[in-house]
Amino acid sequence: MATPLAPDTPLSAPLDVGFDYTRSLGPVLGRFMTALRERRIEGVRGSDGRVHVPPVEFDPVTSEALSEPVGVADEGTVVSWSWMPDPIAGQPLQHPFGWALVRLDGADTALLHAVDAGSPDRMRTGMRVRARWVDEPVGSIRDIACFEPAGPGAEPRGPAAPPPAGTEPVTMLTTPVHLAYRHSASVQESRYLRALAEGRFIGQRCPACGKVYVPPRGACPADGVPTEEEVELPDRGIVTTFCIVNVPFLGQRITPPYVAAYVLLDGADIAFLHLVLGCAADEVRMGMRVEAAWKPRERWTTSLENVDHFRPTGEPDAPFESYREHL
Amino acid sequence: MNRTDIAVVGFAQAPQVAETTGTTNGVEMLVPIITEVLETTGLPRREVGFWCSGSSDYLAGRAFSFVSAVDAIGAVPPIVESHVEADAAWAFYEAWVKIRTGQARTAAVYGFGKSSAGDLRRVLALQLDPYTVAPLWPDAVSVAALQARAGLDAGLWSEKDMAEVAARSRADAIANPYAQLGDQVDAATLLDQPYVAEPLRAHDCPPVTDGAAVVVLAAASAAEDLCEHPAWITGLEHRIDSPVLGARELHRSPSTAAAAAAACGDIGTDGVQVAELHAPFSSQELLLRREVGLPDSARVNPSGGPLCGNPMFAAGLTRIGEAASRVMDGSADRVLAHATNGPALQQNLVCVMEGRD
Ligand SMILES: [Zn+2]
Numbered sequence: 001m002a003t004p005l006a007p008d009t010p011l012s013a014p015l016d017v018g019f020d021y022t023r024s025l026g027p028v029l030g031r032f033m034t035a036l037r038e039r040r041i042e043g044v045r046g047s048d049g050r051v052h053v054p055p056v057e058f059d060p061v062t063s064e065a066l067s068e069p070v071g072v073a074d075e076g077t078v079v080s081w082s083w084m085p086d087p088i089a090g091q092p093l094q095h096p097f098g099w100a101l102v103r104l105d106g107a108d109t110a111l112l113h114a115v116d117a118g119s120p121d122r123m124r125t126g127m128r129v130r131a132r133w134v135d136e137p138v139g140s141i142r143d144i145a146c147f148e149p150a151g152p153g154a155e156p157r158g159p160a161a162p163p164p165a166g167t168e169p170v171t172m173l174t175t176p177v178h179l180a181y182r183h184s185a186s187v188q189e190s191r192y193l194r195a196l197a198e199g200r201f202i203g204q205r206c207p208a209c210g211k212v213y214v215p216p217r218g219a220c221p222a223d224g225v226p227t228e229e230e231v232e233l234p235d236r237g238i239v240t241t242f243c244i245v246n247v248p249f250l251g252q253r254i255t256p257p258y259v260a261a262y263v264l265l266d267g268a269d270i271a272f273l274h275l276v277l278g279c280a281a282d283e284v285r286m287g288m289r290v291e292a293a294w295k296p297r298e299r300w301t302t303s304l305e306n307v308d309h310f311r312p313t314g315e316p317d318a319p320f321e322s323y324r325e326h327l
Numbered sequence: 328m329n330r331t332d333i334a335v336v337g338f339a340q341a342p343q344v345a346e347t348t349g350t351t352n353g354v355e356m357l358v359p360i361i362t363e364v365l366e367t368t369g370l371p372r373r374e375v376g377f378w379c380s381g382s383s384d385y386l387a388g389r390a391f392s393f394v395s396a397v398d399a400i401g402a403v404p405p406i407v408e409s410h411v412e413a414d415a416a417w418a419f420y421e422a423w424v425k426i427r428t429g430q431a432r433t434a435a436v437y438g439f440g441k442s443s444a445g446d447l448r449r450v451l452a453l454q455l456d457p458y459t460v461a462p463l464w465p466d467a468v469s470v471a472a473l474q475a476r477a478g479l480d481a482g483l484w485s486e487k488d489m490a491e492v493a494a495r496s497r498a499d500a501i502a503n504p505y506a507q508l509g510d511q512v513d514a515a516t517l518l519d520q521p522y523v524a525e526p527l528r529a530h531d532c533p534p535v536t537d538g539a540a541v542v543v544l545a546a547a548s549a550a551e552d553l554c555e556h557p558a559w560i561t562g563l564e565h566r567i568d569s570p571v572l573g574a575r576e577l578h579r580s581p582s583t584a585a586a587a588a589a590a591c592g593d594i595g596t597d598g599v600q601v602a603e604l605h606a607p608f609s610s611q612e613l614l615l616r617r618e619v620g621l622p623d624s625a626r627v628n629p630s631g632g633p634l635c636g637n638p639m640f641a642a643g644l645t646r647i648g649e650a651a652s653r654v655m656d657g658s659a660d661r662v663l664a665h666a667t668n669g670p671a672l673q674q675n676l677v678c679v680m681e682g683r684d
Binding site: 009012015017021023025032052054079081084088089090092099109110111112114120141142173177181182184187217218219220222224226 | 349354362372388398399400448449450452453463464465466470472476477525527572573
């Protein structure tokens with residue numbers, strides 16, 4: 001839903017996007033993830049003999065493909081750290097924690113992870129930390145829940161849980177990513193959407209080429225100049241081109257066959273996509289005169305969906321020459 | 328004059344602000360500054376030989392936002408256009424190559440970012456290794472804090488040094504009408520503030536900024552018609568370090584040192600009067616000064632720098648534009664601009680520019 005704001009404030013609304021990134025791992029990272037599932041940490045030996053944890057597929061200096069796995073400890077030394085007082089969504093801990101680069105015993109590079117230290121006073125460069133494993137590892141860097149202080153004074157660890165039953169190597173990694181945005185319409189789009197909420201169409205004319213854009217764009221894409229002159233447009237026009245949808249798909253609102261058409265409002269230079277209903281699909285043709293079939297007024301919002309569809313007016317077709325420049 | 332000589336001849340930038348009401352495709356920020364830079368240079372829009380932009384769809388939260396941005400430049404009749412998913416300083420590099428190879432005489436390079444549309448700290452986690460790092464969602468400020476700590480531990484700088492960078496930047500930004508922040512505050516006052524990500528305090532971190540910038544480049548055959556004092560590019564280089572944070576010495580930046588050495592040539596940084604460094608965090612300025620090897624006499628970030636306005640994907644190009652402006656306005660003869668991409672200064676570009684009488 002759009003946020004109610006002062007009349008000239010651009011409309012905006014939350015936009016939440018999410019995707020489960022699914023990646024194949026290849027031999028080096030696959031082996032690393034498979035070991036994590038067994039609560040072991042494995043690096044890879046570089047061209048110069050140094051052990052990289054997390055492993056890298058190619059040596060950073062020689063570019064040689066690397067393949068020799070090297071087991072390292074799940075305990076190590078903090079080489080740099082920072083303190084996160086207010087964790088954000090998705091981070092390993094949801095209470096204050098330290099971020100640390102941890103050089104595990106047996107490794108030459110450091111792994112980035114969280115340290116559950118309770119207070120920044122307990123963090124320092126050189127401190128000893130050990131992995132805290134999750135109960136049900138799956139083959140992910142998050143099988144390490146976090147690190148925790150180790151060494152003198154630390155609680156002894158309980159007995160290690162038995163490795164899980166999975167025997168197939170880990171070959172895939174799925175990472176869900178969810179991001180929240182506030183999507184803004186432009187000033188011009190906002191005026192257009194607010195006019196739709198009143199049952200009107202408005203466009204804008206480019207001062208350079210004279211073309212009328214609906215929806216208005218703020219800048220003429222041909223000339224790159226701001227479009228300022230507003231043009232009121234009727235809710236009728238012609239079909240320039242169309243297709244008949246015969247294929248059912250998920251979320252379809254209308255039973256096929258039906259027509260999706262480019263509708264060019266009278267006085268506009270840019271057509272927009274909409275539905276043409278009110279006649280048989282095979283009767284729709286280029287140049288056909290159509291008018292908006294509005295939804296009941298009480299359902300109008302700041303959306304082109306206020307127009308349920310376009311329907312034939314029965315007027316004579318427009319000649320091809322009148323819209324040949326608009327295809 | 329070498330026929331491949333290329334100069335910056337124009338620069339314009341949008342106000343750096345905490346939040347614009349505009350769209351994430353940047354058109355509202357870009358239309359006025361592109362109009363401005365074309366008017367200042369007198370370069371007709373249709374005669375721009377190459378357009379190149381830098382931006383990120385992750386910032387916009389939508390696919391192909393840079394295609395919508397092309398509305399701002401006018402693409403009919405068809406233009407020659409390209410885009411980098413990186414700071415627009417790398418679009419600047421692409422444009423420079425285009426001119427050097429004789430495929431264009433002039434180029435307009437722009438960058439834009441509406442950082443306020445999403446949660447920037449989280450969005451930037453997605454530039455980290457997608458297998459072993461990004462699933463932990465390390466935010467950009469925490470990663471910078473690890474780098475600041477590495478320098479503190481190595482004895483290269485102190486928290487007081489960092490606060491002094493912030494205080495100087497903010498004082499300088501008072502004179503920059505485009506800067507988001509700018510005030511007189513002393514380092515001791517800043518050091519009384521709490522940490523936001525120890526060892527970083529708020530003043531050590533850049534503000535979240537919406538903004539845009541555009542730079543015009545021209546080959547020697549066109550430059551002097553477009554600008555009275557072109558900023559001639561005498562060196563432009565970029566280098567990259569490992570993406571593995573734990574494999575780098577974070578208090579060092581070998582890629583910056585290598586890019587600077589290559590861009591500065593035999594005379595090094597001698598005579599550099601102004602340096603604009605793309606250091607979003609105070610500790611990064613201290614790191615970059617060392618790696619570039621700036622003389623003590625060089626003025627660093629007289630614009631206030633990214634600590635006072637950090638328009639993502641435009642802030643690096645803004646450094647080039649600000650440094651070039653010091654040559655174009657006659658106040659400096661030799662300037663250096665630096666731009667960065669990626670986490671904790673992973674990739675670095677150095678551009679050296681000079682005036683000629
Ligand atoms: Zn036009």
